[in-house]
Amino acid sequence: MHDIRTVRADPVAFDAAMARRGLPPMAEEVLAQDAARRGAQQALQEKQARRNVLAREIGQAKRTGANSVALEAEAVRLRDEMVALEEAAATADRAQTAILESLPNILDPEVPDGRDESDNVVLHQHGEPPRPNFTPRQHFELGEALGLMDFAGAAKLAGARFTVLKGPLARLERALAQWMITLHTEEHGYTEAAVPYLVNAATMYGTGQLPKFEADLFKTTDGRYLIPTAEVPLTNLVREEILPEAALPLRFTALSPCFRSEAGSAGRDTRGMLRQHQFQKVEMVSITRPPDSEAEHERMTRCAERVLTELGLVWRRIVLCAGDTGFGAAKTYDLEVWLPGQGAWREISSCSNCRDFQARRMNARMKPAEGKGNVFVHTLNGSGVAVGRALIAVLETHQQEDGSVLVPEVLRPWMGGLDRIGPN
The missing domain is CATH 1.10.287.40 (Serine-tRNA synthetase, tRNA binding domain)
Structure with missing residues (x-):
């Protein structure tokens, strides 16, 4: 606002x-x-x-x-x-x-001009895309060949854009989620929260989903909405609050399912797990003093980057151009991973500084330690990271010629010591 x-x-x-x-x-x-x-x-x-x-x-x-x-x-x-x-x-x-x-947020002056994702700017890259001596498979080819990824069964249960994972793949998804949430709480200083997955209209309005993006949401018969990301309830924890300056920054993280109607995405990424109606994500949210949000944006993005590095993935950071920056963001960094099976870079995390745009909608303010009056806080959010896309990246990056997949070392304690997933 x-x-x-x-x-x-x-x-x-x-x-x-x-x-x-x-x-x-x-x-x-x-x-x-x-x-x-x-x-x-x-x-x-x-x-x-x-x-x-x-x-x-x-x-x-x-x-x-x-x-x-x-x-x-x-x-x-x-x-x-x-x-x-x-x-x-x-x-x-x-x-x-x-x-x-x-009307969307006013862009940071450093955001490059441009119409769409083709005008985004790569800032730096970690690693080089591998060149295996075999033809790499896409994640859904690997998962189905392993007998652990069931799209037909999911379609029978719920329709298109759902997946059933089984056995070691289901455990690998759980391991990714638990490892990431532990990393952010124990080493990155975020406070874990277990949040409602159903929220009211005021909560959706506070972070900018309503009224503009109602078509992208799932609405229940009693007027509540399924959350599209844990950003929504986490950020709204400070709605209608006046926070003492000394309490900031607040840093929250949550592992939650996310529900998206994918309105307007017909025909895009119809195979596999890239674009689902339901997926898990580890979300990071920060509430800061206005002078601190730029530095917090860098910090948050580095937290997400560490996840990708620890998983042994090839990734790059890009800054979104004006035409590709989201409605509520003043500036956004996307992290993209290289998917060998697709032979393409795909987004896995998005970290945004919204400045006081959401705070004005939520009437979330800070009482300065000195001086009179209250000021609106700044809010930031970032994926730390999308669990399903992390699973995709791990499968395609660590696949072997025989169709098995090596489990990244950081995940093995969460997998009961399992170091390789082979055919079921």
Whole structure:
């Protein structure tokens, strides 16, 4: 959500910021509704002042026996006019809010210009894509050949974009999740939280999923929503809170299922586990003082990078361009892994600094240790990482010519010492 004072202060700059996102000028319409709201409120105050005067005059007339009919008639007209002005102010306020809440965050000046993912910029790379002396398989080919990845069974149970994992592959997914959440809590300083998977509309609004992205969500019959990521409940823990400056930063992590309708993705990644309606993810969320969010963004991204390095994966960090940066983010780093079976880089983590964009929607503030007034906190979120995609990367990276898969050393204690997954 944007501060209306930002639009008032420099509408040209605001439109220029939205233009970087490919949006048309919006400041004039926002300011028109703002002027209508403020005008109605000013007129309402004037009429309220007159109504107070009338009340005294009517009281005086009644006490002295003077004729108060004309005064009472004016009071009735004023009441009707005030009701109309209240509605006009509320209508303008709703219109202004509807525009502002539909507009994405203002981008960091360092975000490169560009229209789509082809304009993203690679910042650095860890490792080189391997060149095995055999033709590597994709993860679903490996999983099905091992007899441990069942797409037909999942389709029978739930339809497309679901998977059933069995035996050592199911355990490998669990091992990945447990190892990652332990790494972030014991070595990276995050506090683990077990969060609701169903949340209300106010929670979805706070992090920006509503109203713009309702089509991407699963909604229950009682008006709740299945979370698309644990970012939603974790960030909303500070909604409507005023935090002491000394309490920041807050760092939370959670392992949760994520539910996404994948609206608009028909025909994309229909084979395998890359794009599912349900998947597990380890999420990281930070709540910081405004001056600290940039450094926290770097820190969070390095936490996710360590996961990939420890798993023996080839990865790279990219900064998303203006046209590919998400709605609520001011700046986003994506981490991509090399998948030998696909012969392509694929996203496995996304770490974003939202600055005060979500905090304004949530009314999440900080009380400075010095000075007066409260300020909005900054919020950040990142995947640490998506468990299903980590499983895919481990399978394709550590596959052997005979179709078996080596278990990364860091996961072996979580696998009962198993170092290789072979045919079932």
